[in-house]
Amino acid sequence: MPIRSALFALLAFAVLGAPAAAEPTPAQRRDFVAALDAARNGPPGRWQSLAGGLQDYPLAQWLAYHAFARDLERADPRAVQAWIERHAGSLPGERLRTLWLRRQAAHRHWDRFLAAWSPQDDVGLRCAHAAARIARGDTTELAPALRTLWQRGESLPDDCNPAIAWLRAQGALDAASVWARIELAARARNHGLIGALAGYLPEAGAAEARRYAALVRDPGNQLAQAGAWADTPRARRHVAIAVSLLARRDHVLAGRRWDALERRFDFEPADRGLALGAIALQKAAGYEPDAKAWLARLPTEGLEPAVREWRVREAIARRDWPAASAALAGLDAAQQLEPRFRWLRGRLLDLQGQPQAALAAWEALAQEANFHGFLAADRLDQPYRICAERASDDPALRARVAAEPGLVRAFEWRAIGRIDEARREWDFVLARLDTPARAVAVSRAIAAGWIDRGPLTLLRPEEVRLYELRFPLGHQDEVRTHARRHGLAEGLVNGLIRAESAWMADARSGADARGLMQLLPGSAKALARREKVPYAGPNDLFRPPVAIALGTLHLADDLARWDQRAWAAAAAYNAGPAPVQRWLTARGDLPADLWIETIPFRETREYVPRVLAFATIYDWRLGTEIVRASTRLGLPASSAATTTVACAVPAAPTAPVARP
Secondary structure, eight states, X not given: OOHHXXXXXXXXXXXXXXXXXXXXXXXXXXXXXXXXXXXXXXXXXXXXXXXXXXXXXXXXXXXHHHHHHTTGGGSOXXXXXXXXXXXXXXXXXXXXXXXXXXXXHHTTOHHHHHHHXXXXXXHXXXXXXXXXXXXXXXXXXXXXXXXXXXXXXXXOOGGGHHHHHHHHHTTOOOHHHHHHHHHHHHHTTOHHHHHHHHTTSOHHXXXXXXXXXXXXXOHHHHHHXXXXXXXXXXXXXXHHHHHHHHHHHOHHHHHHHHHHHHTTSOOOHHHHHHHHHHHHHHHHHTTOTTHHHHXXXXXXXXXXXXXXXXXXHHHHHTTOHHHHHHHHHTSOHHHHTSHHHXXXXXXXXXXXXXXXXXXXXXXXXXXXXXXXXXXXXXXXXXXXXOOOOOOOOOHHHHHHHHHOHHHHHHHHHHHXXXXXXXXXXXXXXXXXXXXXXXHHHHHHHHHTTOTTXXXXXXXXXXXXXXXXXXXXXXXXXXXXXXXXXXXXXXXXXXXXXXXXXXXXXXXXXTTOOBTTTTBOHHHHHHHHHHHTOOOOXXXXXXXXXXXXXXXXXXXXXXXXXXXXXXXXXXXXXXXXXXXXXXXXXXXXXXXXXXXXXXXXXXXXXXXXXXXXHHHHHHHHHHTSOEEOHHHHHTOOOSSOSEEOBSOOSXXXXXXXXXXX
């Protein structure tokens, strides 16, 4: 069949309305898998002979997508454009649109490009759209949009060259714009971009820019020569940037370079804050003896948020409660609203003999369902405010969600074992739904056993109270069996799984930790040998029964090592035993809540409260006694080690609440 006729036949095949309500048959699923492989890899037209009974199959349009995608060079433009328009708003339709736009941009077929255009996130395509408009003489309000694309520390793709050349020709890129981008590139350590931008400047400026490129490439050596530079605002700024970059690699050398240059240049407070803050941050995070002195040198302005936080932690580590309170008052407005710092505000008041002021500081926090809100409720002897909302029971909404084609496709991908495709389809569709529809979709997924959809989907502020969907109960037979076997609280096991993998059975980290409880293959092998659990290799960790059997044993080992202190065990589960031992040796005399706040690793510092908060919520979900957060930390609360929940039935939210 000639290519033009074949593609029009393909177009006709893939014109789909709503997917059929009937459950696909095993034969349809087998035929689709075979046709999909043929559409991707087989001889042209082969897939059509395999797809005779798939016209009403939910995933049928993916066959057309792959047939088009593998042969776009020879595709009939009218057929492609018609297919894209017919399937606009679907994942296959938008994917083909992106491929088609790239192809037309590569060949400068601007009429076809503009006919297929819809707004894209891809920077190269946005630049190509600008080039298409320039070619057609449509440049109204184009310069401001291009200046927005220009101002970034990353290099732009080659597709942007024509648009940037046009921008320069319009006189819209003056020296100030170039220098502003050079600073962004310096902060991003992109010395190659700085060198390229030097070509946009007159020779004197170009030489200066090349000097800054060398400074970014090798700050340790180049800063040693910076004392001979003229004391200009730009030189000061780039010296400060270079010191901050060097501090991340070698803060001792950065301190020496700064001390030598501080007397040579008349730095502005913002420059001092950038350079000194980077050095002081490393000193404080390592709790070095001179950290206090470096923090004292900081100006009052120009400080990064992380530096402000570490002033608090460093003072807490020294048990200097007044200094910690002063540092807390110096946090920016957004930091002041974070639950951890609202807890610390009251905690530090209490430690300085102001218990009534502390209780007042905790009143609002105690209404929130997060780790620090639970601690505040304990001190105020109040129940926990886990005020749950549930997915709508509205039949019309549920029917609309059930019929949503993208969701039907997502569930069908999962049914045939293509979980990555299922997740991509799901994510594409869910991003376009409102919260009530998203909640109904998640409830359908969980009912079908796709339990990770709640934790990984319901991330919007207005979805925080959908606790039953965000904290699903999966694989409870295995959790219960192994928790009881090792004497573990079921809520804690569930909370740890939720924090580690969000119930994604095939989760795999960059460090190669795998499965629900994110075990490293080497650790899993040793645990399996000890526990006599059948273990054929690392991929066995993607099987929930194996993951839970070995993960609970690992957690039990950590609890035994740390005298059943759940907070220390959680820290060790995340960071390993050696760092935890170092931190306990250095600051183990601090109360547990303050010790957690002084953990040097941000990931672990946030992980421990998350696990403990999730354990509390799972106590509630399981209907068991709710262990107080304070009890798990060994902190004083009321006389009872357990508590109750004030909102165990659906309740309308009254105000935004912090996410646990």
